[in-house]
Amino acid sequence: MDFLAVQDFYPEDFAWCYGCGRMNSSGHHFRTRWNEEETLTEYQPGPEHMAIPGFVYGGLIASLFDCHSTGSASLAFYRQAGHALGDETPVPRCVTASLKVDYLKPTPLGPTLRVIGRIAEIGRKKVVVVSELWAKDVLCARCEAVLVTAPASMLQNSSPS
Numbered sequence: 001m002d003f004l005a006v007q008d009f010y011p012e013d014f015a016w017c018y019g020c021g022r023m024n025s026s027g028h029h030f031r032t033r034w035n036e037e038e039t040l041t042e043y044q045p046g047p048e049h050m051a052i053p054g055f056v057y058g059g060l061i062a063s064l065f066d067c068h069s070t071g072s073a074s075l076a077f078y079r080q081a082g083h084a085l086g087d088e089t090p091v092p093r094c095v096t097a098s099l100k101v102d103y104l105k106p107t108p109l110g111p112t113l114r115v116i117g118r119i120a121e122i123g124r125k126k127v128v129v130v131s132e133l134w135a136k137d138v139l140c141a142r143c144e145a146v147l148v149t150a151p152a153s154m155l156q157n158s159s160p161s
């Protein structure tokens with residue numbers, strides 16, 4: 001891999017997410033990393049991610065924001081605790097409590113999409129991430145997401161095996 005992404009370090013049982021789980025062979029495999037003080041997820045949509053010819057399906061954009069935001073929250077909690085990716089301490093896993101997406105402009109199908117996130121708020125178990133989605137130099141969508149550390153109630157179904 002050309003860089004370390006937080007999803008590479010999710011505990012195996014919690015790495016099955018359709019959007020970003022490395023264990024899910026059918027998923028998108030979104031990967032999120034720090035870019036200095038911002039977080040970054042890049043993704044190249046394929047022709048199957050079409051809304052109408054030439055434009056990206058909005059559900060894919062929401063998925064991209066979703067996993068970018070959970071990944072950003074994990075990165076933020078991990079860094080706040082003094083850790084860096086590659087440490088032995090497990091990376092915390094977060095779930096989405098709220099995801100608000102504003103579609104500002106039609107997103108062209110073709111360019112690699114760049115999602116850039118800012119940690120707007122970080123608490124004991126909650127993170128607010130504000131992100132923008134860019135296609136080349138066009139700002140196409142914006143998102144505000146609330147992420148919360150994964151509840152123990154999800155543990156029983158964390159792995160399909």
Ligand SMILES: CCCCCCCCCCCCCCCC(=O)SCCNC(=O)CCNC(=O)[C@H](O)C(C)(C)COP(=O)(O)OP(=O)(O)OC[C@H]1O[C@@H](n2cnc3c(N)ncnc32)[C@H](O)[C@@H]1OP(=O)(O)O
Nearest residue numbers: 014017093095096097098126146148150151152154155158
């Ligand atoms: C022993 C360890 C076990 C670990 C175990 C690991 C299991 C590892 C599973 C991994 C799994 C990965 C999954 C992939 C990522 C998904 O795709 S997740 C799928 C979509 N998301 C979900 O299914 C989440 C469903 N919702 C829930 O489970 C619960 O509502 C939540 C989100 C955990 C919150 O419940 P809660 O912990 O009781 O939250 P609560 O204490 O009331 O609130 C915490 C904070 O969040 C805020 N908040 C809560 N909900 C909202 C909302 N809707 N809007 C705005 N703010 C909100 C609260 O205001 C509060 O803020 P502060 O007062 O701290 O400022």
